[in-house]
Amino acid sequence: MATPTPKQMSSRHARQLKTMAKKILDLSKQWDEVDQYNLRILEELHDKMHDVARDLRETENDRQA
Numbered sequence: 768m769a770t771p772t773p774k775q776m777s778s779r780h781a782r783q784l785k786t787m788a789k790k791i792l793d794l795s796k797q798w799d800e801v802d803q804y805n806l807r808i809l810e811e812l813h814d815k816m817h818d819v820a821r822d823l824r825e826t827e828n829d830r831q832a
Contacts, residue, residue, distance in 0.1 A: 781820040788816035
């Protein structure tokens with residue numbers, strides 16, 4: 768199997784991060800009305816995962832420019 772290009776790898780990782788972030792958000796909702804600390808920490812993780820996914824795509828776009 769061929770080694771993926773940096774663009775392919777960053778796109779794949781960004782998609783995977785978005786999928787995982789959605790699962791994290793579902794987990795955080797389970798903590799609502801149980802533990803606000805865990806709810807907040809998981810929501811922060813969700814947001815950070817979206818930020819990293821966006822940064823991966825932007826970094827790859829900058830390389831192409």
